[in-house]
Amino acid sequence: MPTAPRILNIGILAHVDAGKTSLTERLLFDTGTIRRLGSVDDGSTQTDTGAIERQRGITVHSAVAAFRVGDTQINLIDTPGHSDFIAEVERALGVLDAAVLVLSAVEGVQAQTRVLMRTLRETRLPTLVFVNKIDRAGARTDALVADIRRRLTPHAALMTHVRDAGTRAAATSPRTFDDPQFRLAMAELLAEHDDTLLARVVDGPEPTPAELSKALADQTAKALVHPVYFGSAIGGQGVDALIEAIVAMAPEPAPNPARDPATPPRGTVFAVERDPSTGRKTAYLRLFEGEVTNRQYLTFASPGTNATHTGRLTTLEVVGAGTDDSRTPLTPGNIGKLRGLPGVRVGDHLGRPPARAPRFAAPTLQSVVRPREPGTALAARLHRALTDLAEQDPLIRARTEPGGAVSVLLYGEVQKEVIAATLADAYGIEAVFEPSRTVCTERPNRTGEAVVEMDRGPAPTGHWATVGLRVTPAPYGSGTAFRYETELGALPRAFHQAVEETVHETLRAGAGPHGWAVTDCTVTLVRSGFNSIFSTAGDFRALTRIVLGHAVRDAGTTVHEPYRSFELEVPPDSIAAVATLLSSMGALIEESSAAGEAWLLRGTVAARLAAAIEQRLPGLTHGEGVWWSRPADDRPVSVREPVDGTTDDTAPESAPGKPNDRLA
Structure with missing residues (x-):
């Protein structure tokens, strides 16, 4: 074998x-x-x-x-x-x-x-x-x-000689440990992470080519040298x-005794494709433990939620197996193309979640999309198409806006252009995107509570349900949580599930008074009731949205806009002009220091201004400025409570949103 x-x-x-x-x-x-x-x-x-x-x-x-x-x-x-x-x-x-x-x-x-x-x-x-x-x-x-x-x-190991660079005759040859000069340079580099090797470099005997080659491989595998x-x-x-x-x-994956088919499979979906002509979905799964075979029932969980979905694998293709035979099992270390799982999305994990789940930076831009030609049928097609695209990138989070438009979250304008082109080419939909605005969030200021009672007939809202919710602030960065103060058996399981799912969906969709998603809070079900004859899960979903909106308004919220921490490397003769630009943009310079022949600036700036700064840097630094940034903690924005859909003119343009009429 x-x-x-x-x-x-x-x-x-x-x-x-x-x-x-x-x-x-x-x-x-x-x-x-x-x-x-x-x-x-x-x-x-x-x-x-x-x-x-x-x-x-x-x-x-x-x-x-x-x-x-x-x-x-x-x-x-x-x-x-x-x-x-x-x-x-x-x-x-x-x-x-x-x-x-x-x-x-x-x-x-x-x-x-x-x-x-x-x-x-x-x-x-x-x-x-x-x-x-x-x-x-x-x-x-x-x-x-x-x-x-x-x-x-600083630990870059140059492995090749280059001749005639910049010409068509350019050629390379490997640097080998037979070269004493190369051997010495590599020994000194590798000794920075190996005390035994350092002693050999200082006191002798000189490390052999075989020892240096092994040390290079070991330290590369440990990401110590590059x-x-x-x-x-x-x-x-x-x-x-x-x-x-x-x-x-490259490191060899550790031997995995969990290859035994009896071990529950564990893996991560890192890409999803959908064939535009057939609608058939293909998921790419990296398997870490266990074994996956065709026709197997698999249960996936979505990160950050309690949602799971189970499907039966209809086609399995192991990448690199050299055959389309679905009988070839997927084993640890391999990547498989899985079909027949309609609910699977990018980021879903099979089996127990990874020990350190990746945390992706959230998009900081939002745009509203409408079909170029009006019509209910075309609007429905647009929503379905964007929902399909969200399977490939869940962070774009398509959701319906009042009036039938759909909003999407974005990382930048190029992504918007790609989505527009995909809608036209793959789905035949000419879409119009509104100008992008920065995505903000809202956090509760205090505890708020609301209850809508069902008496002998339906509640005043027309729904056969009683729902009472309390919203309390939670620590920064904790996200959202749902709790029960009522007895778990007080409602049928389907009604409990309807309330909990709707709470999370509504908070993400924009339950705040300014229309932004609400985060860092705990929502507690404090009262519930139903009619055994008339009540449905739909009643609880609809009423939960209304009650949660009232509870959030009672709590009051503060709008926060995203910030980015930045590092900026500029020539010394540009430092004054760059500092003036940063100051005019409201950036906070937290550190400045000389870095070789350049100056290094570190600080934070509102995400909505980062792109403008980056665009102006080449002109101020003669093309030599280097900008690097990453998401930082967001910060409060001064926004007046909306009354008629407007906000304080002094607030950042991107910060406020219209009141969420769906929750009023």
Whole structure:
């Protein structure tokens, strides 16, 4: 019986246009997986399969391709490069064994590159660096290595020599431990994390090439050092050395005794596709424990909620198995394409949740979408289409607005353009997007309570139900929780479930007086009643929305807008102009210090202003400013209680929202 291959799940990450999709094509071609190199320019790549991806030449959704090197199967996960799709990248990180970070030898270290590398280092994911496009005019080598060590990681190990960089004759050759100069440089680098090796470097005897090679592999696997390779995905230079490094230096997953089919399966769904013509959904599952077989019933849970859904797997395709036979089981370490599970969404987990569940930065923009042509049927189609897209990215959270429009959450304007193009191409819907506004949240100021009673007949609202709810503030960052003060048996289970689900849905949908989602609170069911003949779950859902709205208004809320913490690197001669810009935008500079030949500024700024600052930086810094930011705690906004749908003119434009008439 043949031995099962070693499985490595490798992510390809990069700033947009660095060439990661081209590198994926080259890896597949050089290992004999495909017979012809695809091109981003003509839309013939293996991983950018969507029409929008082919038209725009960018990766929007994570895609998987596999190749074999000896007894090792490598599953390549090509992730988006544009910052608007950073949540897609973060989801993929949770299923990877290692990563390859791609840079352009021409553009060098970009702001998004630094964001990605920082994330990789924080998660301690083993990472190789591939510097692409050495055959392009303007390609840099030594200066770029210095930038990598200064801006990405001080523990970069240069593994290749480059000749004739910036010309079509550019070529690479490996640096080997037979070279005394290379051996000394690597020994000093590796000794920073190994006291025994440090003693050998100082006192002797000198470490042998075999010892240094093993130390390099071990420290790479522990994400302590990051080997750097130069090459060209288009020309193929240096790719063979990268392939050898992936196989030799990427960590081998620990032996898993849980491969026994009797062990409950555990895995994570990191991507979902839907065929526009058939509507058939395909989920990509990374399995960590147990075994999954075709026709098996599987139960998935959605992160952050108590919701679960069970379905029967109708088609199972194991990535890289070399056959479409659904009888091939999915085993730990592998990735499977699952069909027949209509309820599955990106981020769902199979079996027990991961020990450290990923926490994705929430979108900070919101836009309302309407069909270009009016009509109830077209509005319904638009809602269904956006709901489908939300399965691929739950964080966009499509919801119906008064008047039949649909709102979506976004990370940026490029994502909005991609959604609009997808609606037109895949669903035949021409949609109009309103200008984006910053997404705020509301937090209760105090305890609020409301009750609507059903007496001998239906409640004044016309619903056969009694519901009383209390809303109390909870610690910052705790989210929302639901509790009971009534006896659990006082209502039928279906009615209890209707109340609890509606509470969470309504808080997310915008239960606050200003129309924003309400968070960091506990909602307690304090009173309930039903009529055994007339009451339905629908009565409880409808009445819960009304009562919760009254309780939240009784509690009062404070609107909070999102902030971002930033790091900004600028030339010394630009520091005054940049500081003036930041001050005019209300940014708080918390730290400033010299960083080599530049100045480093750290601080916080309202998320709605971050893009404007970033856009003006190139002009103020002669193109040398580097901006990096990440979500920070949100902060209160001064907004007057809405009376007629308007708010205080002095408040930020993006902060207030219209009163939520659905809850009035």
